[in-house]
Amino acid sequence: MTPDGLRTLFLFEALDRDKLEWLAERGRVEHRPAGSAVFAEGEPATCFFVMLRGAVALSRRLHGDDIEISRTDHRGVYAGAVQSYLGDRVEQVYQHSLRALVDTDFFVLPADEFATAVRTWFPMALHLLEGLFFGARASSVLLGERERLIALGSLSAGLTHELNNPAAAAVRATAALRERVAGMRHKLAMIADGRLDGSRLRALVELQDAAVERAAEAPQLAALAATDAEDGLADWLDEHGVQGAWDLSPTLVSGGIDARWLAAVGEAVGAENLEAAVRWIAYSVDTELLMGEIDDAVGRVSDLVGAARQYAQLDRAPQQTVDVHELLDATLVMLQAKVPPGVRLVKEYDRGLPRIPAFAAELNQVWTNLLDNALGAMDGSGTLTVRTRGDGRHLLVEVGDTGHGIPPEVRPRIFEPFFTTKPVGEGTGLGLDISYRIVVNRHRGDIRVESRPGDTRFVVCLPLTGPEEEGPEEEGPDEGAADRVASAKGGQ
Known part of the structure; x- marks a missing residue:
């Protein structure tokens, strides 16, 4: 790989000539045929990979099943030993598995060389990254546990x-x-x-x-x-x-x-x-x-026990073909105790919609977050609407409320992690972020919001075909930045 070739990758485009030559000398180009494993979760993280051409899928192992997190054909995405600069303070193993979907070429840099580059070239950034990594990990663990405990306690009390x-x-x-x-x-x-x-x-x-x-x-x-x-x-x-x-x-x-x-x-x-x-x-x-x-x-x-089993999905495969209406009804039963007497529930289901492949338990978490937010926005009175419909290629689930709405200046930030408009101590800001990740990253879908006072609607768009039936996601001209963020979040 030449220095000029490296400069065409967004990760290296701002480096000077000496640094590019240093990378070119120490890195190499490797080819992986379609369907082959680039690296496997749990193996020692020995290399840093930057994709030159092709398409890849990132996955994790959960309860014996390989769960796909993302797939992309965007040139320059990276994965592998992205945390090697932290040394022995974290376990240096691959946290995910990476698989080539088509014939794929990578620029490969040994982990110790990548760590040396980061420590030597960006000392200030290194300290910032270390603080961000360990601080965010501690906060995420604590708040994530609290979010789950609060949700569990609320659902248990309701049940x-x-x-x-x-x-x-x-x-x-x-x-x-x-x-x-x-x-x-x-x-x-x-x-x-x-x-x-x-x-x-x-x-x-x-x-x-x-x-x-x-x-x-x-x-x-x-x-x-x-x-x-x-x-x-x-x-x-x-x-x-x-x-x-x-x-x-x-x-x-x-x-x-x-x-x-x-x-x-x-x-x-x-x-x-x-x-x-x-x-x-x-x-x-x-x-x-x-x-x-x-x-x-x-x-x-x-019936209540059956709804709880449907909600938890503990005795079923993580990914299965599901009827979304059964998942919605199970979630509504679990949240029934939280619905105030002044809130009217309206269900408008299109029962003709097909069953779809999905991670049922995770979708139930999405419905829980959206319904809980809608109930909180209405302050005890109003109309909660749960609607399903299709557009030919997708199944759409809409959760609407007649609450005070989301202010325009807040709307762009509602899916950011740790951002919340609730009073201190009442919200962690993780509910919508988790929902976004489940819908977009796990199901290759989309989640949108339309809001004005008296009419707020979250629309979850789910493909009728499962992730394994789709090819690499095609990106528009302005999606590079989002893809870089996704790569950084899913790296190693």
């Missing part, structure tokens, strides 16, 4: 609150059921003490079975209609000498029992046994209704 309601309902219904069963045993003794002959007892049992079936299929009456039905049935019971009619009629009406049906009970058991039979039937109906309540409560608990 336990949601679980408590059906669990408490099941406990109450179980206690009431125990009382009803005890009453049924008492009435059974009264009915079966010999006052009823075999045929009447059999008829009563058949009526009991019919009452249970009616209770299981009974329609839900409107409040006024239910009151009228209870009043009419109570009058009938009073006329036939049944004590406590006002206590019995609500249960019987809830089970679909009317006066005509009770008249059939009287004919079957005789007028002298009507009250005991009616109470026996009421206990049966009430027992069936209570078992229905328990079944509904346990079903709600099961």
